[in-house]
Amino acid sequence: MTTRHVLAGLDGSPRSESAAMWAAAEARRLGAPLRLLHVWPWLSGENLDRAEPGDLRPAALDALARVADRIRLAHPDLTVETAVRPDDPVDGLVAEAREQELLVLGSRGLGGFAGLLVGSVSLAVAARATVPTVLVRETAPVPDGDTAPPGEVVVGLDSGEPAEAVLAFAFAQARRRGAALRAVHGWEPLPAWAYAGMMPPPVDVPGQERTEAALLAEHLAEHRGRYPDVPVVEDVRLGGGTRAVLDAAAGAELVVVGRRERRHHLGMLLGPVAHAVLHHSTTPVAVVPHP
Structure with a gap:
């Protein structure tokens, strides 16, 4: 039986890191592993074990590792995995989310009716994903289930x-x-x-x-x-x-x-x-x- 993860999409922005922390708290509540994913078409689809000129994979892996370390420090009992996928961001996130428990993405903006919170990728994924998709803004608090x-x-x-x-x-x-x-x-x-x-x-x-x-x-x-x-x-x-x-x-x-x-x-x-x-x-x- 395939393990169902909580999947968090990361693009290197502060809002996506906030979403990843929110996803970690949710994964802990669910008792599910967390998977951090970066999707970008300029990642090399070949020679995955070594970097090539212009390949963004090493930088993406380093960014994912930093967020994963931060999450493991906050939730030492949580299983955290990282992955990159060479694909269109919307197509890749929708595909990776299939058969998973939940998809979590970051959102941006001013809030209220003064501005918009959702970027084009997040909105398109929310319209197409086959699993529940949570959009989290950068300033959203991450509740501590033990104390809050x-x-x-x-x-x-x-x-x-x-x-x-x-x-x-x-x-x-x-x-x-x-x-x-x-x-x-x-x-x-x-x-x-x-x-x-x-x-x-x-x-x-x-x-x-x-x-x-x-x-x-x-x-x-x-x-x-x-x-x-x-x-x-x-x-x-x-x-x-x-x-x-x-x-x-x-x-x-x-x-x-x-x-x-x-x-x-x-x-x-x-x-x-x-x-x-x-x-x-x-x-x-x-x-x-x-x-």
Whole structure:
């Protein structure tokens, strides 16, 4: 049986090193080995045992070794492996992540709505990876599970189409962290049209909110039975899914969103909520693929 690793992509940037440290803490929680990977097309694909002119492999291996040593010092009981792959960064990361437990990448930016956090490689990988992919910004704290009080795990849900894989991942993450799970559903009344154009919808907001809350509770019931030790906060908000998740994410330990495994003529795409949360959240975000 193949061992499933937590895989962290490293590109030599401080943000990717922060992601590797976050991945190490996660691997320790999972009881899984950690694999540090650098992917770059200019790495020589031949003569792997010796450097050639212009070959970046020795420098990449040295950088990986430095990060690996830092992780081993912090987690002496953790198995840490390093590897380089000569490939397009997106293709290589997606390929290496198959059959692994989790993929962790760094993100960048200013945070909030003042700037964007995600680079083109991280965004493309999150849209294509077949395993849960976590994006971690450079300043994200790495929680110490032995001393730090647990925060919340926030999961964004559509009460009309909840994804079982997303819920299962979020509940398992909350249990491993000893954290509460906040299940967030943001909703908006559908607009009405008249001769004068779009008008505010004639909606009984309290009544509709009760309906949305009942749907959310119904979808959570099975997983609450499977994870009776996980405290659950059911959080229904008026204002749309993106704003609801981003507001709930402030101070959380992890945000979990889903991504449908469906193709577009432009390739694999993230949904609007996942795309916005990845760009604007300052909290680590896990993107979980689902049918």
